[in-house]
Amino acid sequence: MIKVYRKTATIKAEQFDGSEEMIDKYHVRCDTEYMLSDDQLKYSMGPYQIETLEGFLNIGVGDWIATGVNGEHWAIADDVFKQAYAELPVIPKAVADYMNDYNNLINLSFHSALYEAFDDLFAASQDAEHWIEHNSDVFARAWLDGYQVEE
Template identity: 65%
Template sequence: MIKIYRKTATIKAEQFDGSDEMVKKYNITPPMPLDPDYTIQTLEGPLILGVGDWIATGVNGEHWPIVDNVFKQTYAELPGLHY
């Protein structure tokens, strides 16, 4: 029987703006001549990260990218909680 589940953990997230500050903060590999994409290290290995995508940080400090439209459909901001 299929059951329905929802996520109960909260995450921290920041929208990637391509700045050097964020590249350093999240150890992002910037675009190179032969590889024009930003990449971020995740538990599953390096993943492509675009400007405007969100960088999620999980409960154990792990990071992963989420494209903007998926992020907006999946997550809602908790009011009053900012870091």
């Protein structure tokens, strides 16, 4: 029987722009003898290759370079990346602090956590109350998938 799975790990990724900075950062090979015209680049990956666990693989400008937990890299075509990955939500520090405080309370249901967030954490702050009231879907995604803290 076929079962349906979802990815549970987060990754770090950066869109490759062909700059010298990114070429150096990711040790990308650039075959300068194989440079293509703009017309040819539409139909080719281009002259760039990145070292992966499977060896050197082609990467084009606009593709994504993903970095795994052990520092390994792999290339992901832009269209595939956009279908498979979504950026983690960005939440205010007060919300992140709240989530960290309750992270170890296994028996606390999401429903309870949401309402406690309204009642306890945001009671003193109109801005935070406004944020959670208008961003409950972001709060839910952050609770389930992880988040980035607003700077």
